[in-house]
Amino acid sequence: MxxxxxxxxxxxxxxxxxxxxxxxxxxxxxxxxxxxxxxxxxxxxxxxxxxxxxxxxxxxxxxxxxxxxxxxxxxxxxxxxxxxxxxxxxxxxxxxxxxxxxxxxxxxxxxxxxxxxxxxxxxxxxxxxxxxxxxxxxxxxxxxxxxxxxxxxxxxxxxxxxxxxxxxxxxxxxxxxxxxxxxxxxxxxxxxxxxxxxxxxxxxxxxxxxxxxxxxxxxxxxxxxxxxxxxxxxxxxxxxxxxxxxxxxxxxxxxxxxxxxxxxxxxxxxxxxxxxxxxxxxxxxxxxxxxxxxxxxxxxxxxxxxxxxSDGIALSGKISVAHPQVHHYNGTLDISWVSPDPGGNVKIWVATTNAYKTGGTDEYRLLAEVPAAQRHAVVNVKDLPSEFYKVVLEGKENTINRWWLKN
Incomplete structure (x- = not known):
């Protein structure tokens, strides 16, 4: 009691x-x-x-x-x-x-x-x-x-x-x-x-x-x-x-x-x-x-x-992921980030649409989960051929996104 x-x-x-x-x-x-x-x-x-x-x-x-x-x-x-x-x-x-x-x-x-x-x-x-x-x-x-x-x-x-x-x-x-x-x-x-x-x-x-x-x-x-x-x-x-x-x-x-x-x-x-x-x-x-x-x-x-x-990151408290970068080559996405407060894992979600812009829902796929301290991952997207990728990094403390566009 x-x-x-x-x-x-x-x-x-x-x-x-x-x-x-x-x-x-x-x-x-x-x-x-x-x-x-x-x-x-x-x-x-x-x-x-x-x-x-x-x-x-x-x-x-x-x-x-x-x-x-x-x-x-x-x-x-x-x-x-x-x-x-x-x-x-x-x-x-x-x-x-x-x-x-x-x-x-x-x-x-x-x-x-x-x-x-x-x-x-x-x-x-x-x-x-x-x-x-x-x-x-x-x-x-x-x-x-x-x-x-x-x-x-x-x-x-x-x-x-x-x-x-x-x-x-x-x-x-x-x-x-x-x-x-x-x-x-x-x-x-x-x-x-x-x-x-x-x-x-x-x-x-x-x-x-x-x-x-x-x-x-x-x-x-x-x-x-x-x-x-x-x-x-x-x-x-x-x-x-x-x-x-x-x-x-x-x-x-x-x-x-x-x-x-x-x-x-x-x-x-x-x-x-x-x-x-x-x-x-x-x-x-x-x-x-x-x-x-x-x-x-x-x-x-x-x-x-x-x-x-959200394109922003809180200026107080712990932050798991920041400054994401995405590059595409040979059917892979090369993804990097800064980890100001390393700890926990980062889930890497990828979508090939931007339906959210018009009120729809984007279908994200979880392509990898790696330690935040690793600050880098290469994921295979050969099964997701596209000229546009929306990448979301979901860390323990925060979530951030980065787009890759062919042009």
């Missing part, structure tokens, strides 16, 4: 801990790492001192099948889904045809924790209605619980001017609403979006005006950080805060982005994660790593179909 009570108490304690975990991620628009690292940002610096700073890339694999435009909405969706543009299908800011078969962190979260609360605070209404797909049949009628957005459409409260000062006022309002909501309602998963920095980049490029916008952004992030600290201290909740950007800027003037230059692909990730894992320390992380990082913190298991399609 005593043993049973001990087990029950442990389960209840674990459940209580899980209920107290909350996460907020902030996307600030269009700030390359070189600019952020050379400017005084006291509030971001405070978060870094209690956590960590990582340089990160946007834009997928340059020259590869995941190459992704360094454009705002495209970058947001890579953060939301943990996938690059070849999957989520948001190619520009028009957001014409998002592929909702690739779930956002909000859909995964609500599917597993339907009783928990989500929130989006943003100038752009499209972030919620088109990218996340609030209340769309295509997203399973996902419903965001708390929303404050669309302020760029409110020309009465925020009359537009040529210098775009109204966007700074909108960002200030978004930050005020977000901080107040986090303090009072503490939604379990929140997204805050701030735009003004990108507007100043487009208008003035590398300039005093751009630097001033970054400093104003830092003040707004500070409001949100103080709200998080308030919840941590007053209610003993455990919070994850992640701040990132969606793209960098061009090398010549700082006014443009969208291409694949180093500076346009240059991003960063700030969080209160005190000790990023081995993968984060030895790699150049991507913004797609944010989704699985948030999921792991919230103790949110990724469904198999999400895990198999």
């Amino acid at each position: 005593k043993q049973i009570l001990t087990i029950c108490l442990a389960l209840l304690t674990g459940a209580a801990t899980a209920q107290q975990r909350k996460a907020v991620f902030i996307i600030v628009d269009g700030i390359s790492a070189d600019v952020l690292e050379t400017q005084p940002v006291p509030n971001l610096s405070s978060i870094i001192q209690s956590g960590s700073y990582l340089r990160a890339y946007v834009g997928g694999e340059k020259g590869g099948y995941t190459q992704t435009p360094t454009i705002s909405a495209v970058g947001y969706n890579s953060v939301l889904t943990g996938t690059w543009v070849n999957k989520h299908n948001v190619w520009d800011n028009d957001i014409k045809d998002p592929n909702y078969h690739y779930w956002t962190i909000f859909r995964t979260f609500k599917s597993h924790f339907p009783q928990k609360k989500t929130a989006i605070y943003s100038s752009w209404e499209d972030n919620r209605t088109k990218l996340v797909g609030d209340r769309l049949e295509a997203t399973g009628n996902l419903a965001i619980d708390i929303k404050a957005d669309g302020f760029e459409l409110d020309t009465v409260r925020f009359p537009h001017d040529r210098k775009k000062a109204y966007m700074e006022r909108i960002d200030a309002h978004v930050a005020d609403v977000a901080a107040k909501s986090l303090r009072e309602h503490a939604p379990d998963l929140s997204w805050v979006y701030l735009e003004y920095t990108d507007d100043m980049g487009h208008m003035y490029g590398d300039s005093p005006e751009f630097i001033a916008s970054i400093q104003k952004m830092d003040e707004k992030v500070g409001q949100i950080w103080k709200a998080v600290q308030y919840r941590q201290q007053r209610f003993k909740e455990e919070w994850l805060i992640v701040i990132t950007t969606d793209h960098g800027r061009d090398e010549n003037s700082g006014k443009h982005h969208g291409g694949q230059s180093f500076r346009e692909r240059s991003g960063w990730i700030i969080s209160n994660i005190k000790q990023p894992n081995t993968y984060a320390k030895i790699s150049y992380p991507g913004v797609v790593d944010i989704m699985p990082t948030i999921a792991r913190f919230l103790q949110l298991p990724l469904p198999q179909h999400v895990a198999r399609e």
Whole structure:
């Protein structure tokens, strides 16, 4: 009886801990790492001192099948889904045809924790209605619980001017609403979006005006950080805060982005994660790593179909497989990977279709199982002749995928 009570108490304690975990991620628009690292940002610096700073890339694999435009909405969706543009299908800011078969962190979260609360605070209404797909049949009628957005459409409260000062006022309002909501309602998963920095980049490029916008952004992030600290201290909740950007800027003037230059692909990730894992320390992380990082913190298991399609790797905790490479020759697949935390086996699954893209199911075959520490395997696919292979490496701690295309 005593043993049973001990087990029950442990389960209840674990459940209580899980209920107290909350996460907020902030996307600030269009700030390359070189600019952020050379400017005084006291509030971001405070978060870094209690956590960590990582340089990160946007834009997928340059020259590869995941190459992704360094454009705002495209970058947001890579953060939301943990996938690059070849999957989520948001190619520009028009957001014409998002592929909702690739779930956002909000859909995964609500599917597993339907009783928990989500929130989006943003100038752009499209972030919620088109990218996340609030209340769309295509997203399973996902419903965001708390929303404050669309302020760029409110020309009465925020009359537009040529210098775009109204966007700074909108960002200030978004930050005020977000901080107040986090303090009072503490939604379990929140997204805050701030735009003004990108507007100043487009208008003035590398300039005093751009630097001033970054400093104003830092003040707004500070409001949100103080709200998080308030919840941590007053209610003993455990919070994850992640701040990132969606793209960098061009090398010549700082006014443009969208291409694949180093500076346009240059991003960063700030969080209160005190000790990023081995993968984060030895790699150049991507913004797609944010989704699985948030999921792991919230103790949110990724469904198999999400895990198999995710292009990201969590930045905390143990990681079994990373940086997979696949080559094809003479009816074989030569597969290699990095194993930051060797242990356990890696199952190698292979499919020759991409039916998932249109809502179907791919037929995976388990072709090998080898120790993760081996970091390499050659599998025979003579019985699976194809010009396309989708390879999934399922390790003890995480799952990652890599495609091989003939052309």
